[in-house]
Amino acid sequence: MATTPSLPDDIDALKALLLQRDGELQSLRQTVSTLELALSVRTLEIEQLTLTIT
Structure with a gap:
């Protein structure tokens, strides 16, 4: 089971994380x-080729 990484408590660090x-x-x-x-x-190419061979 995957674990959720811990988030920083610092607002500026959280903002940087959100921007990233x-x-x-x-x-x-x-x-x-x-x-x-x-x-x-x-x-479209497949449709064109299909029309060409039929």
Whole structure:
């Protein structure tokens, strides 16, 4: 079972942690968006190829 890491008691340290996590979240959202776009492109390519061979 995973344990939750302890959080700092200092407000400034907590703010810094939140800012870091916000940055990580933004990066992950960008990655998801990029992957969704790539998936859409591949789906269109498959549809085009399917129409070509039928």
